[in-house]
Amino acid sequence: MTSLHTNPxxxxxxxxxxxxxxxxxxxFDIYAGLPIALSLIHRNKRVQLANLSFSALEGLPLDSWLAPDLAVITPETSLHQVYFPERTLAQxxxxxxxxxxVHALSRTGVQPLRDAYRALIERYDIDAVVLVDGGTDILMRGDESGLGTPEEDLTSVAALAAIEGPDRLVVSIGFGVDAYHGVSHGLVLENIAALDRDGAYLGAFSVPRTTREGALFVDAVAHAQEHTPDHPSIVNGSIAAAVRGEFGDVRFTSRTGNSELFINPLMSLYFAFELEGIARNCLYLDRIEHTHLIRQVSSAIETFRDExxxxxPRQIPH
Structure with missing residues (x-):
């Protein structure tokens, strides 16, 4: 049992x-983990960064690849596209x-992604993994009215769930941003309560703008927006706005021009969990276990949803 004055x-x-x-x-999900990663680095931990990548990794030079579906990205990595969050963060x-x-993981099904994670963990002798979701769809069990975009999140959960050895944790930041993807945050809160009863919830904490890590996160997001002007991260832009103390319909990209945003302090909260608990409470994880392609994951989830x-949705009282 932990003490109230400590962070679990x-x-x-x-x-x-x-x-x-x-x-x-x-x-840009790895950006959502930057405050935690920087805090650990500032405590002299040896931290590696990785991200499930949406970039065209097949165009990378051969010497970038550490293993199948696993590449190492540096500021000088050659890939002829502007949208490359891993390189932007490395810079x-x-x-x-x-x-x-920053390590880039190919957007695959569970089996090859597990192999890539295992290669990464073995290469650096990793003894703890923190899996980060910018948003809350990683907390969806599968029977909710709307799941957001769970394919990549739960593929990552399933890949790591079967790798024994390192401590495996999940953090979610950006409460509320997935409302625009059909997620009911009343159901998110219900799921968190269920995870708490299951012993998998480790509590929540904020990223204040007055901390070194909070200020660096805001700077990193601004840098990413400047270097990816045509496709900036709405999720991290929202979180950064919340860390800055902004509220309501805050504009930071034309991509949100047709939506009314609700930036608020809850978006700067990290919710932390045991990864095994997230895996245990996902109702379709067994359906995606043997997938090799991300489209197989999508098909398996769609079939489950039909059954x-x-x-x-649950309305949050107001």
Missing amino acids: LFDRLDSAERILVAGAGGG WLALHGYPGR VLQRP
Whole structure:
């Protein structure tokens, strides 16, 4: 049992020396883990960064590949496309004096992604993994009225669930952003309560703008927006706005021009969990276990959704 004055997530990571912080859902998800990764680096932990990548990794030079479906990205990595969050983050890290290295994982099904994660864990002798979701769809069981975009998130969960050895944790930040993808955050809260009863919930904590890590996160997101002007991250832009203390319909990209945003302090909260608990509570994880392609994951989830009785949205009282 932990004490109230301590942080259960960092308590769990205290004895770990070599930690992998990985973006679960692709895109800019790894940015959502940056405050945690930087905090661990500032405590002299040896931290590796990885991200399920939406970039065209098949165009990478041969010397970028560490294993099938696993590449190492540096500020100088050659790939002829502007949208490359892993390289953009590597460049920001190098600018600020941190190791400019981010690992890119191919967008595959569970089996090859597990092999890539296993290669990454063995290469760096990782003793703890923090899987990060920018948003809350990683917390969806599968029987909710709307799941958001769970394919990549739960593929990452399933891949890591069967890798024994390192401590495996999940964090979610950006409560509320998935409302625009059909997620009922009343059901998110219901799921968190169920995970708590199951012993898998490790509590929540905020990323204040007055902390070193909070300020660096805001700077990293601004750098990414500047270097990816045509496709900036709405999720991380929303989280960064919340960390800055902004509220309501905050504009930071034309991509949200047709939506009314609700930036609020809850978006800057990390919710932390045992990965095994997330896996145990997902109702379709066995359906995607033997997949090799991401489209097989999508098909398996669609088939499951056709068979299950869905829970209606839950309104948060106001």
